[in-house]
Amino acid sequence: MSKYIPGNQKHLTLVDRIYIENELNRGTTFKDIAKFLCKDPTTISKEVKAHRLSDWYHKGTFYNAKNFCIHRYHCKKTNAxxxxxxxxxxxxxxxxxxxxCRDFEKERCSRLDKAPYVCNGCPKKINHCTIAHxxxxxxxFSNRKYRELLSDSRSGVNLTKxxxxxxxxxxSPLIEQGQSPYQIVTNHPELELSVRTVYTYLDQGLFTARNVDLKRKVKFKPRKCHKTQISDRTVFINRTYQDFQTLHLESFTEMDTVHSSRDSKKTLLTFFFTKEKLFLAFLxxxxxxxxxxxxFDRLEKRLGTYGFISTFEHILTDRGTEFGDPEALETGANGIQRTSIYYCDxxxxxxxxxxEQAHTMLRMVLPKGTRFEFLTQWDVNLIVNHINSMxxxxxxxxxxxxxxxxxxGEEVLNAFQLRPIAPDEVNLTPKLIRFNS
Structure with missing residues (x-):
């Protein structure tokens, strides 16, 4: 019958567990809690019993915290x-x-032997309770234990020794003969393993053969893992590169970030106008x-809302986490949509x-590994002016x-704090900043 309850097949969330804790403190029954959460009462019962927190020592209950005998307050025995x-x-x-002691009898509480199995909502707990356990x-705490169990149950190798x-x-003998994992899996379907699983087991050292025994894998560098991409896929709805291509734009703005060395947190936010080839950077x-x-708010204040709309009408960027809130970037201080943001694949x-081509010129002045801590926006503007004067x-x-x-127009360029550089004075080397800092 529980399978007919809507939402009963879902795992309990932290919000559900907070509700269970609050209702237990009020003395609500499992049946009423389950009714509100659209769960079976046994689900609530198992949740409480599995994740209840033990506190066998409670300060103030008794001077011997390890004594659980029901007669401990009146017993006068010595040398038992x-x-x-x-x-x-x-x-x-x-x-x-x-x-x-032969007369030992453990003190028990009915609340712990049957529902609700915990001391939450017990009136004795507020005043004085003699139960030591x-x-x-x-x-x-319950949600953390649940997450740990969920993670542990899905890790490791699902095979016996x-x-x-x-x-x-x-x-292993076939790999030593020079055969590839794909060839082995194809010729031995009884293994019931995928090619990816064989590579994983070899990488973890579970087989006698090792990665060094594979003829080609040792030649490849480890694949780079980009851990800074947007995880919420809903932000890409109607903002993908395919949606951007349907606009058939001749002029738009590209946006990205340039990172400093690993020990520096400062970053450059860069823009590129595809029609004018104009490059901008902000620290x-x-x-x-x-x-x-x-x-964005600072640029809107300089240009004005409608000036910002005409200048940054469409922006194309990558999927970095710093661009993970497009609605906040698209909406101005007055609640007016100031731009439209789209994401590359x-x-x-x-x-x-x-x-990306403009970044190569930027790296001529600021090579990779350079710390941006010493930079000011005036230095960044100087670099941008030299790049835009080429x-x-x-x-x-x-x-x-x-x-x-x-x-x-001149007003927009003044808002960007840009100025031209004489042709013979253009310098795209690290000396441009080193001698001016």
Whole structure:
């Protein structure tokens, strides 16, 4: 019958467990709790019993915390163990009383032997309770234990030692003969392993053969793992690169970040106007969503809301976590939509190739590994001015600054704090900043 309850097949969440804890403190029954959470009462019962927190020592209950005898308050026995002839100490204060006394009877509470199985909501707990062994239900502790169990149950190898040894007797000799895992799995379907699983077991050292025995794997470098990408896939709805291509835009803005050395947290937020080839960079103290929005708000304040809309109408960027809140970036201070943000496909930086090319010129002045801690926005503006003063073949020998002066206007360039650099003074080497800092 429980399978007909809507939502009964879902795991309990932290919010559900907090509700269970609060209701237990109020004395609500499992049946009423389950009714509200759309669960079976046995689910609540198992949850409480499995994750209840033991507190066998409670301060103030008794001077001997290890004595659980129901007679400990009135017992006057001495030398119950018979080990010491002249012993004037009461047995109730001895740590071995419960193990040696024949009249020992453990004190029990009906609340712990049956529902609700915990001391939550017990009126004696507030005043004074003589039970030394207590149980309580804590939502956050229970949720942490549940997560640990869920993670542990899905880790490791789902094979016995005998099964693993049996598969190893087939796989390892064939690998030593030069066969690939794909060839072995294809010729031996009785292994019931995928090629990816064989590689994983070899990498973990579970077989006699090792990675060094594979002819080609030792030549490959470890694959880079990008752990800074947006995890919430809902932000990509109607914002993918395919959606961007349907607009058929001739002019748009590309956006990205340039990171400093590993021991520095400062980052550069960069823009590139595809039509004018204009490059912009702004210094951020942290590479976070809030820092990016702060730059957007600052630019909107300089340009005005409608000036910002006309300049940054469409923005194409990558899937970095710093761009994980597009709605906050698209919405201005007055609640007006100031831009439209779209995302490139994963691992496809070439889809915003103009900005990547501008980054190569930026790295001529700030090589990889350079710390940005010493940089100021004035230094960044100086680098940007030198990059924008280089003539481009795609612009017919004109500079991005001169083209942007015609299309965007002088007021916009002044808001960006840009100025032209004389042709013979353009310098794209680290000396540009080193001698001016």
């Amino acid at each position: 163990c018979g080990k010491i002839i002249l012993c004037g100490v009461k047995c109730t204060s001895c740590p071995t009383c419960n193990q040696t 207590k149980y309580s239900y804590n939502a956050r 005998h099964e693993l040894h049996k598969k190893d007797r087939i796989i 951020m103290n942290r590479c976070t969503e809030g820092a990016v929005r702060l730059i 994963p691992m496809r930086s070439g889809q915003k190739g103009g900005l 003539p481009r073949e795609s612009l017919g020998g004109r500079t991005p600054y001169s083209v942007a002066l015609e299309t965007l």
